[in-house]
Amino acid sequence: MTDTDIREALSRATGELSAPDDLLERVRAGGHRRVVRRRSLLAAGLATVVAGSTAGVLLRREGGSAPLLSGDTRGDLARDREYLAEVRRVWHQRVDPVEDLVGEPHIVWAGTTPAGRVAMVTQGVQGDDVVYGTQGFVEPSANGPFIDELMALQSDTDPLTAILVGEQDRSVLVVVDTGRDLSFSPGLEIDRDGKVVRGFRPLTYADGAAVLEVGRQRDRVRIGLRASDGRAVELMNFPAWAYRDHPGEGQPGARQVVLAVPGWERGWPAGEGARRDAWAAWGAESRKPFYDLNGYHRSTAAPDWFVWGSTPGGVRFRLETHHLDEEPARLLLTTGRPDSDGRTQPAGTLDPDATLPVQVRLPGGYGFVIAAVGATLRYRLGDGGGWVPVAGDSALVPAAVTQVEVTRDGRPPKIVRLPA
Amino acid sequence: MRDGFDDFVRSRSTGLLRVAYLLTGDRHAAEDLLQEVLEQMYVKWRRIDGAPEAYARRALVNRSTNRWRKRARRPETPLAHHDVAVPDHSEGIIARGAVVEALRRLPPRQRAAVVLRYLDDLPIAEVARALDCSEGNVKSSASRGLERLRAALAPATALTVRGKR
Numbered sequence: 259m260t261d262t263d264i265r266e267a268l269s270r271a272t273g274e275l276s277a278p279d280d281l282l283e284r285v286r287a288g289g290h291r292r293v294v295r296r297r298s299l300l301a302a303g304l305a306t307v308v309a310g311s312t313a314g315v316l317l318r319r320e321g322g323s324a325p326l327l328s329g330d331t332r333g334d335l336a337r338d339r340e341y342l343a344e345v346r347r348v349w350h351q352r353v354d355p356v357e358d359l360v361g362e363p364h365i366v367w368a369g370t371t372p373a374g375r376v377a378m379v380t381q382g383v384q385g386d387d388v389v390y391g392t393q394g395f396v397e398p399s400a401n402g403p404f405i406d407e408l409m410a411l412q413s414d415t416d417p418l419t420a421i422l423v424g425e426q427d428r429s430v431l432v433v434v435d436t437g438r439d440l441s442f443s444p445g446l447e448i449d450r451d452g453k454v455v456r457g458f459r460p461l462t463y464a465d466g467a468a469v470l471e472v473g474r475q476r477d478r479v480r481i482g483l484r485a486s487d488g489r490a491v492e493l494m495n496f497p498a499w500a501y502r503d504h505p506g507e508g509q510p511g512a513r514q515v516v517l518a519v520p521g522w523e524r525g526w527p528a529g530e531g532a533r534r535d536a537w538a539a540w541g542a543e544s545r546k547p548f549y550d551l552n553g554y555h556r557s558t559a560a561p562d563w564f565v566w567g568s569t570p571g572g573v574r575f576r577l578e579t580h581h582l583d584e585e586p587a588r589l590l591l592t593t594g595r596p597d598s599d600g601r602t603q604p605a606g607t608l609d610p611d612a613t614l615p616v617q618v619r620l621p622g623g624y625g626f627v628i629a630a631v632g633a634t635l636r637y638r639l640g641d642g643g644g645w646v647p648v649a650g651d652s653a654l655v656p657a658a659v660t661q662v663e664v665t666r667d668g669r670p671p672k673i674v675r676l677p678a
Numbered sequence: 679m680r681d682g683f684d685d686f687v688r689s690r691s692t693g694l695l696r697v698a699y700l701l702t703g704d705r706h707a708a709e710d711l712l713q714e715v716l717e718q719m720y721v722k723w724r725r726i727d728g729a730p731e732a733y734a735r736r737a738l739v740n741r742s743t744n745r746w747r748k749r750a751r752r753p754e755t756p757l758a759h760h761d762v763a764v765p766d767h768s769e770g771i772i773a774r775g776a777v778v779e780a781l782r783r784l785p786p787r788q789r790a791a792v793v794l795r796y797l798d799d800l801p802i803a804e805v806a807r808a809l810d811c812s813e814g815n816v817k818s819s820a821s822r823g824l825e826r827l828r829a830a831l832a833p834a835t836a837l838t839v840r841g842k843r
Contacts, residue, residue, distance in 0.1 A: 267831060281712070286720065384725070
């Protein structure tokens with residue numbers, strides 16, 4: 259491939275993309291909200307901006323109680339000058355050159371853990387009218403202390419206060435106390451119905467942080483954290499370190515298989531925007547129990563599959579794969595009338611290398627959804643029946659179908675028997 | 679108050695979205711990332727004197743790795759699902775996926791160097807500014823990235839062509 263070929267490939271890959279029509283509106287609203295919310299914090303006496311200095315600047319979530327850009331350092335190493343100096347040195351080496359940093363870094367917490375010494379650091383960043391912040395954790399490694407990722411600290415987003423440390427096994431959880439009530443879950447199970455089950459207990463802090471030995475999490479993170487309102491709590495540096503262990507993974511959505519089963523128009527809106535909204539919202543509540551919303555998982559290199567359509571009578575069906583790390587992709591099937599909330603149930607697993615990866619029986623006798631990307635499909639009822647061709651590589655076929663013939667790339671056809 | 683900001687977003691957001699897409703490999707992550715960077719620019723627009731696009735590129739590159747976290751936890755929605763109204767459109771999506779997948783396998787700096795150099799056609803000096811490194815490093819990163827991309831894309835392109843016949 260020549261340089262021109264590469265340019266063309268990159269250009270082709272992005273040629274269909276255009277910025278959303280409402281981007282400017284959203285940016286202005288978002289940027290304005292950030293400015294206003296910071297100003298409102300200032301007006302409420304929670305924060306004071308002194309240009310060029312972090313003196314007195316507090317950046318807190320509404321309702322929170324702990325300052326993140328100033329205040330006393332907590333933890334058993336809070337007075338260890340040698341370590342604190344090392345933390346500052348590491349911070350200065352790592353901070354983002356794009357940002358206009360203000361004042362000096364603030365060490366929120368510095369402590370000893372079973373995995374070594376850890377510190378959480380923040381520093382103000384100058385905007386036009388306001389100061390916001392950036393944050394990171396200094397964690398131990400065989401090559402000395404280092405900061406993996408830096409994240410923005412803003413008044414309208416949660417700070418990242420939790421991290422799994424210990425290079426070899428990621429077996430120590432550190433959660434710095436910023437005034438949030440959090441709950442901890444040691445692991446998860448999938449119940450008989452395919453739903454994710456977790457038990458939680460309140461997290462208790464001592465001297466500014468909770469430090470828990472949680473067992474090896476490096477290969478697969480099983481712990482979970484939950485805020486008091488049920489929301490997820492992000493882990494600092496995850497999944498960055500996990501993807502270093504699995505370089506072929508990451509960036510979910512990089513490859514997706516999206517198949518609209520012919521006849522979908524009977525159950526889904528014709529307009530692009532309405533269809534996109536319906537796709538995201540319809541049945542979303544019923545799918546939630548199948549997701550591990552308070553856990554941490556890598557996305558595998560396997561493609562995500564989305565197969566959707568409608569029965570002749572207008573009943574929607576929507577299939578999607580859901581991965582939990584390296585486990586086989588679970589298929590979730592949502593069905594129902596467009597004006598219903600939709601009902602979700604597990605529909606087995608999907609093997610993308612199978613002859614017929616999708617062969618899902620719809621409830622209510624509506625038939626089978628079948629799909630095999632790029633294949634020519636035919637089906638028949640009974641061993642002696644005639645073959646009926648399918649237009650495209652996905653279809654909703656009658657419930658009485660017993661066999662599907664799959665032909666791919668000119669190779670001899672293969673017969674797949676559908677489950678009785 | 680923020681003269682020129684609206685014009686900048688209107689005129690440059692599609693180009694920046696394309697860069698963001700190749701850096702993140704995901705349409706929705708790219709839109710989120712771009713919106714986040716533009717919101718940040720809105721807040722400090724007066725301080726970004728004279729070179730907003732260069733600032734935006736640097737910010738996109740610096741923040742793109744952090745975007746993985748958001749997508750890793752959130753259940754997926756299909757990439758441009760409105761595109762799939764035409765039944766055979768899935769081939770196009772996979773072809774695009776092959777390019778993005780090949781880019782994904784590059785180390786972040788090589789990926790950024792290739793995207794800025796070959797999608798945005800930026801001079802070496804500007805790529806160096808965006809990556810905050812020397813021009814020599816850019817040449818080296820772009821060259822290695824290109825080599826790996828060629829190796830990864832050649833068979834994928836061939837498959838795509840066969841699939842369309």
